[in-house]
Amino acid sequence: MRNSLFTPVLCTLALAASTMAYGEEVGRLHLKVDLQIEAILLDEARIILLPENGEATLLENIGTMFDLDLDLGTSYLIEFQRPGCVSRQLMVDTRITGNATVTSLIARAKMKLVVPKRGQDFEFDGPVGYIYFNEATGSFLYHSDYRVVGAQFMIDRMNTEREHFAQPDALVVVPKRGYIIHPDYEFGTKVSTGVNNAPMVHRTGREKSEGQFIQVAEVAPDVTPVTQPDAPIASVTLPVAPITGTAASMPMITASVMDTPFINEELIVSRSRIIKEVKVAREGRTATYRKVTERYGAVYYFKDGVSCSEYVFQFGTTSDPQPAFPSTKCTEVTCRR
CATH class of the missing domain: 2.60.40.10 (Immunoglobulins)
Known part of the structure; x- marks a missing residue:
């Protein structure tokens, strides 16, 4: 049959x-x-x-x-x-x-x-x-x-x-942006897309090319300071932001008033996705961050309409100097059906 x-x-x-x-x-x-x-x-x-x-x-x-x-x-x-x-x-x-x-x-x-x-x-x-x-x-x-x-x-x-x-229970390592670790791949194989952002990303620089944005991320070990100069470079291709946006205009405020940032959150729910929009006014500037969760599970992050990493989203939308971030380099998932 x-x-x-x-x-x-x-x-x-x-x-x-x-x-x-x-x-x-x-x-x-x-x-x-x-x-x-x-x-x-x-x-x-x-x-x-x-x-x-x-x-x-x-x-x-x-x-x-x-x-x-x-x-x-x-x-x-x-x-x-x-x-x-x-x-x-x-x-x-x-x-x-x-x-x-x-x-x-x-x-x-x-x-x-x-x-x-x-x-x-x-x-x-x-x-x-x-x-x-x-x-x-x-x-x-x-x-x-x-x-x-x-x-x-x-x-x-x-x-x-x-x-x-x-x-039988299968041990599967979830891929992340930049590198994929999976039994089907040789360690360190680069891929153009993924689901998880690498948790070691600290700083990003961007080049705009036709139809997409290329992100060059400085990746450092978990215990390495953010300013580590010898961090290896991983080239990652990210999709173009499906939602465009610009930073909202806001009157200039003195630095003394902006010690504590003003954060405004909005949740937008539709049939196909959930969008968390966060506007952050800090040091006289306003930035718009979006976390887009598709119905099938994929999650994307944007800053002012441009793709960004989860780290950038977390760092930009928190009032703390630096957000807590997982130190694990990959995630092991045991599938039980």
């Missing part, structure tokens, strides 16, 4: 005419999946395919692009897994309702798995993607971050199947 679920990427299905009666269809839905995993190799990625009526199937070592052929007239719950990543689920309803004319039996979905940030321990309480038949277009549509209702029994079944297909 495992091999029958995969078809070549170039395979296409054509439906010249379909005969339907009271929601019963003959045929299959061709689901094309684009799977991405942030900062770590795709190896060990796998899915659990759970049909509404039938046994669950485990598919291992899947690629970035793969296809599934799903029976019509039912529903499926698909869970995407990778050790060290937060699992995500996709609900697929293959029922064709009414007497609609079917124009396509091909559906496409994108799914991205990310490594949780240090200190985060969470899981999604349901599917984050939904595929269903749309009568107006005569085809199957994909919605992301769609809260599926009425399928709790399948979610409960998936919890059982997850335990059934559980892997």
Whole structure:
């Protein structure tokens, strides 16, 4: 059954005419999946395919692009897994309702798995993607971050199947910006993206290039003073700030008044992200800091609309001379399913 679920990427299905009666269809839905995993190799990625009526199937070592052929007239719950990543689920309803004319039996979905940030321990309480038949277009549509209702029994079944297909406890080292430490990589391998900011970053200088900002960070050992001149250099590529902003204007205030900075915090909550905006007036200047937490778990930091490190965010938004910062160089996460 495992091999029958995969078809070549170039395979296409054509439906010249379909005969339907009271929601019963003959045929299959061709689901094309684009799977991405942030900062770590795709190896060990796998899915659990759970049909509404039938046994669950485990598919291992899947690629970035793969296809599934799903029976019509039912529903499926698909869970995407990778050790060290937060699992995500996709609900697929293959029922064709009414007497609609079917124009396509091909559906496409994108799914991205990310490594949780240090200190985060969470899981999604349901599917984050939904595929269903749309009568107006005569085809199957994909919605992301769609809260599926009425399928709790399948979610409960998936919890059982997850335990059934559980892997032995795997020790995974969470990657950080600049360097990645993981069993799949040689120590010190540089990567362009990551989840955790290196906690040893003290000072940063920036160059603006086309479409991105390049950060050059001075990295020092935990016990090394901030002014250590011989610290190794790590080059890190950071995404362009999705939120632009400039420092708000503020009347000049004498230094004696600015001994204690004025800090104003605002929390902005939307469907896809949570933004913590902090405006700090210090020594006659006002800076705007933003911490953006995406729904899937990634966290980004910005100062006046430009990407910055977690250290810069913490240092700039505290009234203390210097914030407390973790001394650990990497984080070990034990995945138990």
